[in-house]
Amino acid sequence: MTADALPTAAARPRRKQKNSRLRLFLDILNHGALTLVALVFLFPFFWMVSNAVRSDAEVLAVPPRLLPTEWQWQNFAEAWLHLPFGRFFFNSAIVAGGVTAITIVVSALAAYAFARLRFPGRDSIFVAYLGTLMIPQVMLVIPLFLIVNQLGWVNTYQGMILPMAFSSFGAFLLRQFFLSIPRELEEAALIDGASRLRILVSIIIPLSLPAIGLLALFTFIGQWNNFLWPLVVVNGMDYATLPLGLSMFQTEQGTSWNYIMAGAALSMLPGLVLAVVLQQVIYKGITVGAGFGGR
């Protein structure tokens, strides 16, 4: 009996050790396999840069080479200086920045009214706001173009910015956040005779910076990347944003692929930087989305 028990008792630690070594091996394998998948996933980014810094003739060589024979980093400067990519970048920044600024101000004001003030028709107006979230953009684009055309706003910044700046999503998001702020915080200020606007600016907004930052980030990126509206409302290069400029060059005969790739890389830069720097903000923001979806 004891002779039988002894070897198993001795074997257990060894098996445990073997088990943990096996688990470590599987762990490394697991990380390695996903790293491989991630590298394949990142390939288009590599391909973009690799083709941006080679000569145009080499881009179209068959079969394509993985790396350029001669690294022409000056292609980026040329795309920026000699092609209007600098201009496109500027337009994108104006439009995305303009839409974001208006969206924040307008949404915060509306969200405060929805969250804190009582007025007739509040709930039905809010439901109307929510109802439009499902409206496809391509459906709005036709009447919006006709309006902007009527106003003489084709090829203007206001024509590019204003129709995109009143999405009801911002009011919805900020209202949800404002509702989570305790009323007591503003009641003292109200009794002291502070105006509603003062309360919004000096109490509610400082407490809501995470939600406002999130709204600003997603609005900015959404507009920076927007293609359909600039495509409809802009003719020619002067007011083209980066996505529109890229598509114009791509359809134009004889535009060099290496410059298009350099332009694509430039257009991706702000988004990539923000995605890496603000990764935790994005993760938390989308977690809120996960919560929204659940309730």
Next chain:
Amino acid sequence: MTETVSTPQATMAAPPRRRNRMGAQEARMAFIFLLPSLLGFIAFMLFPIVASLAISFTNWQLISAPSFIGFANYQRLFTLDPAFFTVLGNTLFFTAEYLVLNIVVSLGLAVWISSLKRGHRWFRVIFFLPTFTPSIAASVVWLLIFTPGGFMDTVFQTLSLQVPNLLLDPKLAMQAVIIVTLWANVGYNMVLFNAALDLVPQSYLEAAKIDGANAWDRFWKIRLPLISPTVFFGTVMTAITSLQVFDQIYVVTRGGPGSATATLGFAIYQNGFGNYQMGYASALAWVMFLIIMALTALQFWLQRKWVHYDS
């Protein structure tokens, strides 16, 4: 006597009046706060929606004045225009395949990342990166990859696979669009699902482990049911956006070869801004909107079968 009776009445009557006045003041305040938003909402949302419906009953072509033609645009869609059913079929095919692939891949990646001991954040960022980049830039890069004699063809050749060039083959062109869309968007749902998985209480999984449930069972019986509301949310949102697919098609295939990848979004743009048939394009847009509503309603109806809410 009358005085003593009337005094309480007067004091009781006063507060409501004051409250009314305060209420009116509050309502006025609310109106001022809401005004910028409301003006924008009416001008750039409500009015365009109504206008879109109205235009869909006209033959407006921008140059000439529009005239009312009743349901003629819709009649043309369903009876006269042979392209419509092609476009409709392409859209539904794209949505079905892309939706399934998106949910499966993003859920798979989310589970895979959550199974790691370390590096969650960095893997999440990597797969999320394309989500923050312009879809046009992504499309242009993929166009170069797919171009005849380009990288993709070389890979197929090296592996001695007899696959024709994706962009030149009517049967395969949609697969190219789906690859681009998947690469560009799968990161969002991945982060969404990964976040939901992180919220599943560890104690549930430990308890199941002790009861002898393996990883497969733990996923299907515990984790998936617990995150099913989030998966439902992701599915509904992805379906709504994929029915509108446009950017990738505009750059990568232009709806071709032939009309093999022309979707509703592309057809609306082409009819509206290529041929300036605003009325017909608006009718197409309303058909798209109705399909979005119907599909969303269907998903809400189906959710009873697989979505678990803890109440």
